[in-house]
Amino acid sequence: MKLSRYLKTFPSPDRPGHVLLYSTMRGSVAAISAETLAALQAGDVPAEGCEALARLGMLVEDPDAEKEQMRGLIARANAETRDFKVSVVLNLDCNLDCGYCFEGEFRCGHYMSEATADLLVETLVQKRMAQGWDVTVSFYGGEPLLSLDLILRISQRLHAAAQSHGVRYAFTLVTNGTLLDRNTALQLIPLGLQGAKFTLDGPQEIHDVQRPYASGAGSFDVVARNLAQVCNLISIQLGANFKRENYREFPRLLDQLPLYGITPDKLAVMMFTPVVSTGGCSDFNSGCAMSEEPWLLEAVPFLREATLARGYRAPTLKPSACVVELDSTLVIDCTGKFYKCPAFMGWEELSVGSLTEGLRDFRVSNGIGNWQIDACLECSYLPLCFGGCRLVTKLQGKPLSEVDCRRKFYDATLEQTVLQNLTYLAPRKKVAAQTAPAQAAVPSY
Structure with a gap:
């Protein structure tokens, strides 16, 4: 087995010689020794902890197969859902x-x-x-x-x-x-x-x-x-x-x-x-x-x-894609026009149909699948952005076929987010209780 490509590594804040593994796909966290991490990176999978790390999505049989599974993730989600979510704009008054x-x-x-x-x-x-x-x-x-x-x-x-x-x-x-x-x-x-x-x-x-x-x-x-x-x-x-x-x-x-x-x-x-x-x-x-x-x-x-x-709930990190990628979502404005994102209202070229004419093919106009390129598929942050926000791309004057890369943002903030989760959302005793070098510390939350 090999380490997943959708994985980030951070120093353990309270266990010298250990690191935290964070799966961007599963939202799971594990604490392992730096020695174990080095062995895993070299392809030497230890006997202990392997099953737990695989269960948390951190070890995979075939990284290339994992990459192809990621390519089809949104398509599979679209095929499986039977809940249609529609935003209905009743007026343009306030x-x-x-x-x-x-x-x-x-x-x-x-x-x-x-x-x-x-x-x-x-x-x-x-x-x-x-x-x-x-x-x-x-x-x-x-x-x-x-x-x-x-x-x-x-x-x-x-x-x-x-x-x-x-x-x-x-x-x-x-x-x-x-x-x-x-x-x-x-x-x-x-x-x-x-x-x-x-x-x-x-x-x-x-x-x-x-x-x-x-x-x-x-x-x-x-x-x-x-x-x-x-x-x-x-x-x-x-x-x-x-x-x-x-x-x-x-x-x-x-x-x-x-x-x-x-x-x-x-x-x-x-x-x-x-x-x-x-x-x-x-x-x-x-x-x-x-x-x-x-x-x-x-x-x-x-x-x-x-x-x-203060005890309030904040949005959690989880696999998420721009709403335009989801077949089961639609925005209908007060005149009956269709859009894929509420912020697209007012841009006629981004309308995707209407109640009277039905839904038009929006794959090109909305940049569907713009993230299905090697640079994205091999990026450890892909599950968290899937090409980012089409609005940001639009506001930058770029075609929606280009991605809104979030690498700089997650490079700067993800470690803090994971540590916040460990501090406030997961009992810290679960991290401290780990004794085996490759055991999983905290399940997904």
Whole structure:
């Protein structure tokens, strides 16, 4: 057996003469002696620990076969899934006036019509539910709750259709949080509401500047109180969009949340996301549009550490690809046009069809499979990026056939992330208890 190519090695922080192995494919960690690592690199596999390392994806029979398996990973995932995830943009209107909103250039107050909503339901029922697919809708905007009537209209029909076809319908909201109070949540839960993404941009004085109402009034207190009302009813993701000049103040948000009763057990995840110029930093963003600017290489680990240290959950590292690669995801805007990424709205050349014409072939226009080159397939970071973010490539003026290489970013941050996981997410006694030189220390988390 040989070492996997999708493996990183870091010095053990508390065991001299030992190293940590981290599988970027499995998210698993093992502690072994430096002597054992040298033997493995030379092709000398010790009798002890081999089985454990193989189970954690760190030793493989054939690295070339592993490389080919990686080439087909997304295709296999696409073939196996039966859950269609669609982001539905109900309007291009909002009751807030966030200065960085990437939709600002084409926001026109447009709302999805009832006719388009009905065609959306018909399409999802005929093309997905009737074919045995579960359907999960993420209602998006603008502010989707300004279209509460359409959420009810769409969800009532999809909920009934799902029951008729023996499949599941669920929906989430990507909302600024000003309109999702307890009564609204209780109205929507019976129709399939499972979760919501709220946004609080740092401590109150920063949030109220970055995300004021259109009138100029601050919105922090309203959002925080609504979040406190619904966090026991549905799963909550809380996002916060930071900038270079203010990210060091953002941990104070985590100290303010408990004052509203929003303790770590009330949130599914806390996501700090950088504001990306001219696009990409929206309420929908989960951090995929990430640059390699020096300040970000410091800010991202800093905020993740602050999150975990206070007991909140941060996004975990796992194999992930740009959403355009996933056949089971789609964005439908308020006019019925199709896109593969919410940030692509407004770029006509990146539209991939519509409710009336159906889905067009987007393999070339969206750079599908741009990572299937030797430079990527042989990179230990491939499972974490699969070519990176198409938006970043677009904003750099490059064709989407080129990859958004994340090597510099992960070179600078991955070791810190792994050590944070060991400190906060995995019992440290599992690492200290290792005695055999090649035993696995910590399973994937």
